[in-house]
Amino acid sequence: MTDILADPLRPHEEAVTLPESFDAGIWFVGRIRTPWTRREECPKRGDAEAGPLCRIEIAEPWVPALAGIERHQTLQVLYWMHLSRRDAVRQNPHFDDASTGTFALRSPLRPNPIASSLVRLIGVEGAVLTVRGLDCIDGTPLIDLKPEFGALWCDTSPPMR
Amino acid sequence: MTDILADPLRPHEEAVTLPESFDAGIWFVGRIRTPWTRREECPKRGDAEAGPLCRIEIAEPWVPALAGIERHQTLQVLYWMHLSRRDAVRQNPHFDDASTGTFALRSPLRPNPIASSLVRLIGVEGAVLTVRGLDCIDGTPLIDLKPEFGALWCDTSPPMR
Numbered sequence: 001m002t003d004i005l006a007d008p009l010r011p012h013e014e015a016v017t018l019p020e021s022f023d024a025g026i027w028f029v030g031r032i033r034t035p036w037t038r039r040e041e042c043p044k045r046g047d048a049e050a051g052p053l054c055r056i057e058i059a060e061p062w063v064p065a066l067a068g069i070e071r072h073q074t075l076q077v078l079y080w081m082h083l084s085r086r087d088a089v090r091q092n093p094h095f096d097d098a099s100t101g102t103f104a105l106r107s108p109l110r111p112n113p114i115a116s117s118l119v120r121l122i123g124v125e126g127a128v129l130t131v132r133g134l135d136c137i138d139g140t141p142l143i144d145l146k147p148e149f150g151a152l153w154c155d156t157s158p159p160m161r
Numbered sequence: 162m163t164d165i166l167a168d169p170l171r172p173h174e175e176a177v178t179l180p181e182s183f184d185a186g187i188w189f190v191g192r193i194r195t196p197w198t199r200r201e202e203c204p205k206r207g208d209a210e211a212g213p214l215c216r217i218e219i220a221e222p223w224v225p226a227l228a229g230i231e232r233h234q235t236l237q238v239l240y241w242m243h244l245s246r247r248d249a250v251r252q253n254p255h256f257d258d259a260s261t262g263t264f265a266l267r268s269p270l271r272p273n274p275i276a277s278s279l280v281r282l283i284g285v286e287g288a289v290l291t292v293r294g295l296d297c298i299d300g301t302p303l304i305d306l307k308p309e310f311g312a313l314w315c316d317t318s319p320p321m322r
Contacts, residue, residue, distance in 0.1 A: 069265040
């Protein structure tokens with residue numbers, strides 16, 4: 001389920017024993033296609049203005065749910081960070097002498113590894129959207145798309161782990 | 162699992178047959194306490210400035226993941242809209258003569274009923290956060306918390322279903 005070996009704990013990091021059963025289930029509603037095939041290549045955060053074109057491929061039976069999406073310039077994309085370990089509660093993103101709680105970080109390592117990105121919608125053709133602003137590895141499972149009405153483009157975020 | 166009877170389809174709405182098995186599992190990491198005990202009472206969107214104080218109660222074993230969260234003024238809250246049917250792909254939010262795809266709406270009815278809200282953090286005491294800006298029913302399951310660095314407060318969103 002989770003590729004824990006890919007994320008060895010760093011000094012001061014802390015992991016917990018995971019619950020034995022899930023509380024709810026998710027369906028992957030599509031796949032994200034990006035230029036990045038290894039996690040180390042992924043940008044820390046997508047650039048919805050200057051980032052590369054990426055594709056979001058919607059799977060059946062969800063394609064009809066795209067109707068009207070072309071009217072929106074900005075979309076919120078929820079995706080599943082399928083390569084992240086889920087048991088880390090304290091993390092050390094900067095390899096220093098301290099750690100920070102997972103809920104105080106946007107690290108991909110989290111109990112429910114759901115990422116939220118804001119992207120610019122460039123085009124729609126059938127079941128495929130073209131967007132700018134993603135930052136995930138090629139093949140990442142898609143969970144949801146929502147129109148975003150907030151003022152994204154005055155964002156001044158610092159870089160993140 | 163899903164209280165479909167609570168959301169009868171409206172004219173022009175369309176539902177699909179749901180997949181038989183899930184692709185991933187979610188753990189509820191806490192509970193949200195709000196003043197609203199019925200869905201009809203919930204605001205269309207939370208108000209992080211003037212909305213009522215709400216509580217986010219983190220469950221074990223995730224409480225250590227709060228370390229450092231008090232340094233953030235704005236949090237992104239992901240929660241599970243446990244009362245929403247999940248099979249609607251076209252919806253008619255305004256009861257008119259047309260329908261719109263689910264991915265072009267922020268309606269709570271979606272394949273994976275995950276909501277994303279931006280809230281103002283007012284205080285932290287042990288495993289409990291006090292925030293403003295939520296819009297969900299009392300007892301809603303919490304999925305994730307992340308610090309939000311974007312420019313939330315220039316938001317000029319229209320009201321939504």
